[in-house]
Amino acid sequence: MTMQVDAVGLRSKARLGIRVAGWLAVLTVVEYFVAVGLDSPLVWLLPLAAAKGWLIMRYFMHVNEVFEGGH
Amino acid sequence: MRPLIRAVVLGLVGYVAGAWLTVAVRGGSPSDDVAVVFGFILGLIGWLMGIGVWNAWAREWFGLPAKPDQATGWKRYFTFNTDHKVIGIQYLVTFIAILLLGGAMALVMRMELARPGQDFLTLDAYNKLMSMHGILMVATAVAGVLGAFGNYLVPLMIGARDMAFPRVNALSFWLIPPVAIGLLSAPLLGSFDTGWTAYPPLSVVNQGGQVLFILAVTTFGLSSILGGLNIVTTVATMRAPGMTWGRLPIFVWGAFCASILSLLVTQFFAASLILILLDRVAGTTFFGAAAGGDPLLYQHMFWFYSHPAVYIMVLPAFGVMLEIITHLARKPLFAYKAVVAGFWGIVGLSTIVWAHHMFTSGMAEQLHAPFMALTEAISIPTGLVFLGALGTLWQGKLQSKTPLWLAFGWLFNFAIGGITGIYLADVATDIHLQDTYFVVAHFHYTIVGGTIFALIAGSYFWFPKITGRMYNERLGKIFAVWLTVGFNLVFIPLFWLGVNGLNRRVADYPEFYAGPNAFASVAAYILGAGFLLYAGNLLWSARRGPAAGPNPWNARTLEWQLPSPPPEHNFPLLPEVVGHPYDYGVPGSVHAAQEAAEGGEE
Amino acid sequence: MALSAGAAHERAEAMWRPRANRLGLWLFFASEAFLFAAFISARFVTSGTDKPDTLNQPLALGITVVLLASSISAYLAETSIAHGDRKGLIRYLSITILLGLVFLVGVVFEFREAMEYFPPGTIYGSNFVALIGLHGFHVFTGIVALAVALGLGKKGHFEPDDYWGVEGVVKYWHFVDLAWVIIYPTLYLF
Numbered sequence: 001m002t003m004q005v006d007a008v009g010l011r012s013k014a015r016l017g018i019r020v021a022g023w024l025a026v027l028t029v030v031e032y033f034v035a036v037g038l039d040s041p042l043v044w045l046l047p048l049a050a051a052k053g054w055l056i057m058r059y060f061m062h063v064n065e066v067f068e069g070g071h
Numbered sequence: 072m073r074p075l076i077r078a079v080v081l082g083l084v085g086y087v088a089g090a091w092l093t094v095a096v097r098g099g100s101p102s103d104d105v106a107v108v109f110g111f112i113l114g115l116i117g118w119l120m121g122i123g124v125w126n127a128w129a130r131e132w133f134g135l136p137a138k139p140d141q142a143t144g145w146k147r148y149f150t151f152n153t154d155h156k157v158i159g160i161q162y163l164v165t166f167i168a169i170l171l172l173g174g175a176m177a178l179v180m181r182m183e184l185a186r187p188g189q190d191f192l193t194l195d196a197y198n199k200l201m202s203m204h205g206i207l208m209v210a211t212a213v214a215g216v217l218g219a220f221g222n223y224l225v226p227l228m229i230g231a232r233d234m235a236f237p238r239v240n241a242l243s244f245w246l247i248p249p250v251a252i253g254l255l256s257a258p259l260l261g262s263f264d265t266g267w268t269a270y271p272p273l274s275v276v277n278q279g280g281q282v283l284f285i286l287a288v289t290t291f292g293l294s295s296i297l298g299g300l301n302i303v304t305t306v307a308t309m310r311a312p313g314m315t316w317g318r319l320p321i322f323v324w325g326a327f328c329a330s331i332l333s334l335l336v337t338q339f340f341a342a343s344l345i346l347i348l349l350d351r352v353a354g355t356t357f358f359g360a361a362a363g364g365d366p367l368l369y370q371h372m373f374w375f376y377s378h379p380a381v382y383i384m385v386l387p388a389f390g391v392m393l394e395i396i397t398h399l400a401r402k403p404l405f406a407y408k409a410v411v412a413g414f415w416g417i418v419g420l421s422t423i424v425w426a427h428h429m430f431t432s433g434m435a436e437q438l439h440a441p442f443m444a445l446t447e448a449i450s451i452p453t454g455l456v457f458l459g460a461l462g463t464l465w466q467g468k469l470q471s472k473t474p475l476w477l478a479f480g481w482l483f484n485f486a487i488g489g490i491t492g493i494y495l496a497d498v499a500t501d502i503h504l505q506d507t508y509f510v511v512a513h514f515h516y517t518i519v520g521g522t523i524f525a526l527i528a529g530s531y532f533w534f535p536k537i538t539g540r541m542y543n544e545r546l547g548k549i550f551a552v553w554l555t556v557g558f559n560l561v562f563i564p565l566f567w568l569g570v571n572g573l574n575r576r577v578a579d580y581p582e583f584y585a586g587p588n589a590f591a592s593v594a595a596y597i598l599g600a601g602f603l604l605y606a607g608n609l610l611w612s613a614r615r616g617p618a619a620g621p622n623p624w625n626a627r628t629l630e631w632q633l634p635s636p637p638p639e640h641n642f643p644l645l646p647e648v649v650g651h652p653y654d655y656g657v658p659g660s661v662h663a664a665q666e667a668a669e670g671g672e673e
Numbered sequence: 674m675a676l677s678a679g680a681a682h683e684r685a686e687a688m689w690r691p692r693a694n695r696l697g698l699w700l701f702f703a704s705e706a707f708l709f710a711a712f713i714s715a716r717f718v719t720s721g722t723d724k725p726d727t728l729n730q731p732l733a734l735g736i737t738v739v740l741l742a743s744s745i746s747a748y749l750a751e752t753s754i755a756h757g758d759r760k761g762l763i764r765y766l767s768i769t770i771l772l773g774l775v776f777l778v779g780v781v782f783e784f785r786e787a788m789e790y791f792p793p794g795t796i797y798g799s800n801f802v803a804l805i806g807l808h809g810f811h812v813f814t815g816i817v818a819l820a821v822a823l824g825l826g827k828k829g830h831f832e833p834d835d836y837w838g839v840e841g842v843v844k845y846w847h848f849v850d851l852a853w854v855i856i857y858p859t860l861y862l863f
């Protein structure tokens with residue numbers, strides 16, 4: 001038995017992932033220039049890293065599913 | 072026995088291959104630190120694959136069907152068996168054996184200490200023996216109660232058929248033998264003389280046996296982490312219908328809270344040991360002050376685990392003792408909610424008090440007061456637990472049984488342990504008492520008096536459930552008195568020695584300290600002899616004792632509603648929990664509905 | 674209730690099994706987070722926010738982007754099998770493994786270069802060795818796990834309603850990326 005490919009669902013989910021990845025890339029570049037450009041970048045880098053971490057946990061790792069049942 | 076033989080052979084092959092390959096690549100000797108590291112890692116993998124990880128598990132990673140071992144009867148205990156009851160018994164027997172071994176080492180130490188002068192152990196040999204005794208006993212306290220009763224009882228008490236991850240559970244246990252082998256073979260490489268705390272700089276520069284210590288203890292940490300993960304997941308997701316958090320048996324709460332700590336903070340012990348290993352084999356300088364490293368970093372990381380470790384040891388022990396007290400006092404557990412809140416308070420506070428071990432280390436002075444205050448605050452949640460125990464005993468219909476006799480001994484010991492802890496939490500007195508026998512006496516009162524007493528009391532209380540037979544009550548009571556009195560006779564003199572300035576970890580002492588030392592040594596031998604009675608009673612009763620029936624204590628928690636020993640997968644049909652487990656004497660109260668077990672079979 | 678005992682247990686397990694798997698994996702991540710936290714705190718305790726000027730910043734940014742890209746392909750692999758696209762699963766898992774290997778090669782290259790400027794005998798070098806080593810080990814195990822999932826996927830394992838193996842491995846890979854999100858600024862940016 002071959003699987004049915006749900007192409008529409010797949011495309012919309014894939015688009016969401018790529019959009020999140022785009023945000024991650026933007027934040028990474030911002031992070032880099034903040035670090036290179038500022039003298040003590042600590043206060044700026046912490047929220048940037050936290051934002052990146054949240055994006056990964058929320059959209060890539062689906063952390064919210066731990067607190068729900070089923071798929 | 073075939074899996075065990077296979078595991079030993081593959082483990083040895085792995086060790087030799089790892090050590091030999093290291094020598095082939097970089098030269099040097101197979102007893103070099105690096106060669107030991109790679110030998111141990113490959114040996115560990117070989118051991119695990121041999122015992123059954125390959126057959127029962129890893130084959131699936133390559134698309135092959137798993138072939139779990141089908142052994143039955145006593146042979147199950149020597150295979151990669153995933154039944155939580157088998158694993159609980161494996162833990163229980165293994166750690167009681169390690170307890171007796173570590174106790175025998177203590178007797179050798181007490182022999183040396185019986186009178187002043189060096190009699191038969193050199194200062195160095197004494198330190199190595201003390202270190203081995205320390206780490207074996209710490210391991211017993213960490214994994215004994217939680218591993219044995221946590222595994223055996225948690226699924227039974229919550230109405231589940233097994234743990235959430237049975238294979239991970241089997242893995243947790245089978246990581247233990249390599250730990251024991253690694254530690255006990257450390258003398259081949261010069262042993263380790265740092266105590267169980269392994270402080271640098273000594274642990275960076277001493278003999279190769281320290282590397283085996285590091286590898287074994289890190290492996291033990293992995294076992295604790297996986298075990299904790301399993302218990303937390305099981306309790307969170309597999310409770311029977313109606314088993315709400317508010318109806319959880321108190322032992323399950325203790326095991327759950329200890330598992331949360333174990334799951335998280337154990338990593339700091341692993342990390343601190345890995346950094347020592349890197350300093351030894353990779354040329355790093357974390358603890359070399361000359362190049363900017365910081366030996367105190369180790370102490371902070373180590374105690375960030377090792378203070379909460381005390382509560383990983385003692386929270387399940389609280390659970391065991393409160394179970395025994397409430398079942399045998401025939402009363403509802405007093406202040407159940409306050410006790411649970413106390414457990415949570417301990418979990419929270421235990422991670423922010425670690426530096427009370429470091430008042431004389433030279434750390435920043437402004438840290439002294441906060442760590443003192445936070446440490447003393449732990450007496451509040453611990454007091455709630457005590458309140459629960461005492462309130463349940465108050466006006467209870469006390470059943471005069473061995474576990475309850477031991478519970479009274481435990482209450483006395485832990486009270487002494489708790490009160491003497493205040494002098495060590497207090498900066499001013501601690502500076503005087505640091506590294507004296509007062510510390511030794513204090514932590515033996517908490518760990519032996521608290522946790523090991525629970526291990527022993529639990530091994531009586533659940534003995535009929537585990538074996539289906541009853542132990543000898545009269546011998547049990549004699550041992551309960553023997554243990555409690557003997558233990559106190561050994562350790563009370565040590566408080567006096569400590570207050571008067573006798574340092575620990577030294578094989579010799581001035582004439583001034585001779586009397587109490589001789590007394591403690593004699594008492595230690597009396598205490599040790601008592602364990603023959605313990606082992607004899609349980610071993611004989613396991614084979615010849617009278618049949619115990621499913622519920623000799625007339626207790627209400629779920630494990631007692633099943634045959635003794637419970638069948639594989641515990642419950643033919645999942646029980647329906649409808650009330651609190653401890654409502655003894657409450658008219659019309661029911662813990663679990665039993666009619667489900669009849670209706671559903673086809 | 675004419676359900677047999679066996680069927681009842683199967684139905685019950687179908688209820689708790691996915692939750693148990695997810696919770697167990699997240700607890701494992703929480704535990705791992707403590708391990709990383711221990712190493713990261715060692716870096717700040719021993720060397721504050723000092724960092725050498727000789728760090729290869731462009732290379733570090735490059736491998737960061739590579740690892741980020743591997744997270745997208747891992748996401749697409751999981752999304753593919755969830756929607757019944759086995760070819761997509763195999764394609765994106767392969768890409769993820771490839772990107773993981775590129776990251777590892779970059780790390781090794783960077784590591785060798787770094788060890789000349791600040792050898793392990795210096796305190797920053799010590800932290801560099803420990804953090805890169807710890808993370809590199811996780812990348813390595815992640816690649817092995819992805820390869821196992823790829824092998825099973827090629828053999829026809831995993832279905833849209835049964836792909837925990839892929840989901841678990843992919844989550845682990847994201848976790849490795851997440852760890853780098855913290856370690857990258859810890860070593861290179863602060």
Ligand SMILES: [Cu+2]
Nearest residue numbers: 378425427428
């Ligand atoms: Cu402490």
